Amino acid sequence: MRTLDLELLRTLDAISRLKTFSAAAEHLHKTQSAITQQMQRLEEQLGYALFDKRGRAKQLTTQGEQLLAYARRMLALNDQALLAVVRRESSPQLRIGSPHDVADTLLPSLLTRFVRLLPELQMTIVVGRSPFLMEALHEDQLDMTLSTRFDERLAGLRMQSSPTVWVCAHDFVYVPGTPVPLVLADEPSLFRKMSLDALSQAGIPWRIRFLAPTLTAIRAGVRAGLGITGRSIELVDAGMRVLGRNEGLPPLPDTNYYLYAHPSRNSAAARALFDELDSGGQRFGEAFVA
Secondary structure, eight states: OOOOOHHHHHHHHHHHHHSSHHHHHHHTTOOHHHHHHHHHHHHHHHTSOOEEEETTEEEEOHHHHHHHHHHHHHHHHHHHHHHHHHHHSSSOEEEEEEEGGGTTTHHHHHHHHHHHHOTTOEEEEEEEOHHHHHHHHHTTSOSEEEESOOOTTSOEEEEEEEOEEEEEETTOOOOTTSOEEEEEEOSSOHHHHHHHHHHHHTTOOEEEEEEESSHHHHHHHHHTTSOBEEEEGGGOOTTEEEEOGGGTOOOOOOEEEEEEEOTTOOOHHHHHHHHHHHTSOOOTTOSSOO
């Protein structure tokens, strides 16, 4: 007897929830062609069409609706089984990383969710810079990590999208038209690239005043009035203020924070927790954010 592929059923569920192949592709971190190929494979296994094309939209056929009902029950049972197995472990383990930016905002709400699901969970938490956290994940030093880096090679969920702003000390005086004094992270840095690209494209001169290896050092440089930095809004505190169009500075793209699981997903706890988040029926940016 043939066996249905749960990955294909999860894709079918995502298409139904998110209404389009393109939205499902974004949610699952796949290309739209990969989603189409998955559904073609599922249709070939079953021997009937799952979708009717109506204009530009695609709707589930009667057989597709029937399969979806079974798919959701199978996925729920799969996720419940994973969690049940992990809960029986005497001390399930999880190594998780987080960038400094969201270590006291997004990370706590995520950890709260994890502990509710697995009360006996023992965690090792590593706070660092996104590129180095991603390296640690690929090198099997972490089971999961939050990161600002997009990596289509990994299973990932977009957990939060934050405005990226120009930040300076509360009493800092910026003179429009003069080279922008910058407080930046050393390479590699997403925020450094965002800042320099935006200023260069706007034709605004700049100079690096203070180069720092950590977010703590960047905060110190900004608070000391050494210059301006482009960071996600989470950096701003009572001693800082945001600069913008009124000062002639260009807008910066939003910063996305992703949750990634190790490619092999060897950790039973990480696998169960990640699958639980992924099956929550919520779009990226809405999951477990305080």
